[in-house]
Structure formats: structure tokens, C-alpha cells
Amino acid sequence: MQTLTKNQTLIEINQLNLFYGAFHALKNVSLRIPEKAITAFIGPSGCGKSTLLRTLNRMNDMIPGTRIEGGIAISGTDIYSGDVDVETLRKKVGMVFQQPNPFPKSIYDNIAYGPRLHGIHDRKKLDEIVETSLRSAVLWEEVKDYLKRSAFSLSGGQQQRLCIARALAVNPDILLMDEATSALDPISTLKIEELAQELKDRYTIVMVTHNMHQAARVSNQTVFFLNGEVVEYDETEKLFSNPTDQRTEDYISGRFG
């Protein structure tokens, strides 16, 4: 399969099969995800979008009974090979979840948590990371005077941007977002979408959304899934204006899902 854009391939998924026990959740998935762009996964609920996303930072490892066949390479390294350190992988592949999940700590400590995990304890350095990360997540101006306050004092949208900042603080290459706006109001959603647009110049973003308008608005390329299979993968504009597969057309015209 060829790359869709001039951007280089960062993530290469090759004949991936995933089983939850006996349940075959991903079927022969092959994809090339380009760097420094936004790739959206769309498809009806239960089609395997989150599952595929979680294979990219190996969060599926923690679900008992999960079995995987095939391979995923990031920058040419097979992330499922024995000598890959999962913690280092997850540092490079950040993740933002559906529900904002700040730690029950201060805003500052939420951001500093990751850097501290990876051995940074110098106060000045941490201050710097906290500020840069919050600026990157366009949250700095709103919270700079309240860094000691509990993260729970923030609104839902702010909490989600805090979670994005927290992920950015460990300096990842890739940012995975699993329906990161589905629990938010329209204005917060818009802010996160704008943020994603800004971040894509520096990070490779893979976002799951079951809102195809969001995929159409935000992403550069879109993958349409159905029952654990890739039905169609194309540039977003093309996929939405001129899909090649009948099922894609049915889905984007709202005939099911």
C-alpha cells in the first residue's frame, strides 16, 4: 500500500489480527499512517477503532486474553518484538481518553507526573516543561495563576486539554486521541479540534471519532472501519466526496451507524 501524502510513513501496520479470547476483533488490518498529519478512524460503534488505537501504544497488553498476530512498526521498529520496552514506547506514543481523566492532584503535578516518572526532578526544568506543555495545549493563559489548584477545579474541556498537555509533557512523537471530544460541549470540542490542527505540525495524530463531521473537519486522511476490517482508507476530502466502496458511501451519507 502506498502512502497517501508526501509525508513519510511513521506507523506501518501489517496484516494485523487481534483476538479478545475467541472474538476476532481486528481482521487483517494493513495501514500506513503518515507522520505530522491527522489520521481519523471512523466507523460504527464496536467496529474496532479503539482496539486498533490501543495496539499502537500496547495498552491492549493489559487486557487479559488478548492475542495479536501480524506486526506494527513505528519508525521501522517492530513494537511487538521482544526487546521493545513498553514504557519507552508509551512515552513516545501519548494517549488521550474519551473521558478526561486528570489525576487527583494539582494542575502542576498532573503535568509534572510524566516527566518525573522518566527521571526529571529538577524544579526549574519541571517548571519549564509544565509551562511549555500547557502553552502547547492552549491552556496556559487560563491556568497559569492556579497551578497549585486541584485539576478537578477545571471545566471538562479544560480537563481534557490538561490531559493533552500531560501527554505532551513527556515529549511524544505520536498522540492518540480516542473520542477525546465526545464527552465535551460544542465549544470545548471546537477548541480541541483547533488544538489538534496546531499540534499536527509537530506531532503525528491518530484520532478515533464516531462523529464523521469531525473527521471531515479535522483530519488529513480517514480510515473507515466495519466489523474489525478496513473498508476504505483515503485522503479525507476524497473519502468523503467520492468514496469508492458502497459501504463507505452508505455510512457517510448516514444510512447506518
Place this chain on the structure above:
Amino acid sequence: MPNEALSTNSSKQLVDAAKRNHAFRNEKSHLMDKIMPVALFLCAALSIATTIGIVATLIGETYHFFEQVPFVDFITGTKWSPLIEPKSFGIWPLICGTLLITVIACLVAVPLGLASAIYLSEYAPKKVRNIVKPILEILAGVPTIVYGYFALSFITPMVRGIFADAGVFNALSAGIVVGIMIIPMVCSLSEDAMTAVPRSLRDGAYALGATRFEVALKIVVPAAFSGIVASAVLAFSRAIGETMIVTVAAGSTPKLTANPLESIQTMTAYIVQVSLGDTPHGSVEYGTIFAVGMTLFVITFLLNILAQYVARRFREEY
């Protein structure tokens, strides 16, 4: 038409009967509705009344005791020998013995209980947890006298093997075994607090590259901290109140000492000693057990308040 009349008649009867039946059932359920709250209230009232009765007796007898022995002597004295001349009623040796046991027990129970709780909630496969949790609850139900003899016949020889100058009865053996006895409680309560920490917090930390150990220590334990502290304080008051193990294994020598290898006496063990002896009822000697019991009650009561305060103070909201 007679036939029709008959049938209307009988159907009317049927309806009446049904109505009566219905009314009767209604009445019955109303009756139950009226009786049940009263009955349940009486049950609740009974247990409250019992508690009030116990406390009242304790206060009355303690008051009576302090009419004969000055309160200041009791609360400041450092020698406890109410049964042997020259008599002396200083409570501190008993408090000291109790604290010695309690501190040793907590040093054993809190780290081990917490470690096993972390294992169960963060590491153990579901199957293991489903087997271990009920076992813990069974362990918590073993009669403490069994632990007492376990202390005397198993731990004490070991302690004496390591520390040559340890007595047959010593605070260390008893303290260790009290600790072992309360491990299941600490473990079970802490584990409950840790499993209550939402999955999403753990995921957030894992996604940043945290190891299991880091998630347990830096996310789960802080988030469950109030529950963990509550379990530790509960362990503390459980150790203070423990009676059989210390009666069997710690000795009966009230002593103001911090040396765990010596024989000591706790407040509870003293109460047992007097209750079993031939001290005449109503005497000053007999009154001591109420004064000691009152002291125990006050300490445990304060601890419970402390536990509630700490649990509230350190709550990390999630």
C-alpha cells in the same frame, strides 16, 4: 329470567368476595407496614440501649473508683500494683505495655497488609483474587486464643532463639502475632479502597509510560490514601483492644519499659487477670478494672475520631 338472575347474583357475590379478599389483603399489608418499622426500630433501640447501659455502668463504676483513689495518682503514677501491698494505682505501665504491643503489631501489619493489598489489587490475576479474598475473611474469623498459642509455641521459641535475653513471656512475640492477626483486616480494607480507584486513572498513568509499580505507588496508593489510613487506624484500635493473645503470650508484669523482650502487661490482659481472680466484688481492687476499661474506651474512642478526621482530611477526590 331466573337463570340470568342467578348468574348476576352469583357474579355479584364473586365480585363482593373478590373485593373482600382484596380489602383483606390490603389490610394485611398495611398491618405489616405498620409493624415492621416498629419492630425494626425496637431492634435498633435495643442495641443502642445496650451500648448506653455498658457506658453508663462503666462511668458509674469508674466514678465510684475515683472516690477511693485520687484521679491524679491514677493518671500520673508510674507504678501499677493494685493487688499487692504497697498498693499503687499508676496507669502508665499498663498504657505503656498496651502501646508497645500495638506499635509492634502495626509495624508488622501495616506494611505487610498494604503490600498484600497492592499485590491483590494491582498485580494478582482475577482468579487469584477471587480465591485469596475469601480466605482473608476466614482468617479474620480465627479465634484469637489460637493465635495466642501460636505465639507461645511457635513465635516465642524463634524470638528467644534470636534474642537470648528474651523472656518466655515477652511483648515482641505477642506484638508480632497480634500484627499477624490483623494483617487480613488491613489488607482487605486497603484492597477495597484501592480497587475503588477508577480504572481510568491507572490508564492515564500507564499511557504516560508508568510501570505497574509506579502506578500502584504514585497513583493508586495516593488516591486510596484516606481508606488506607482508615484501615491502619482501625488496625491500631483493634491491636489496642486485643486480649487473648497478650494474656497468653505477653506476661502479666505491668512495667514501664520500651524493651520488647521483657514481660509486660496490657490493659486488657489486666482486666482478664482480675476478672478471673478472687478479687471481691465492690472492693477498690475490683474497681480498677472499670477505671482501666474506661481508659481503654477513651483511647479507642479518640482513635476512631482521629481516623475519621484523617480519612476526611486526606481524601483525594476522584
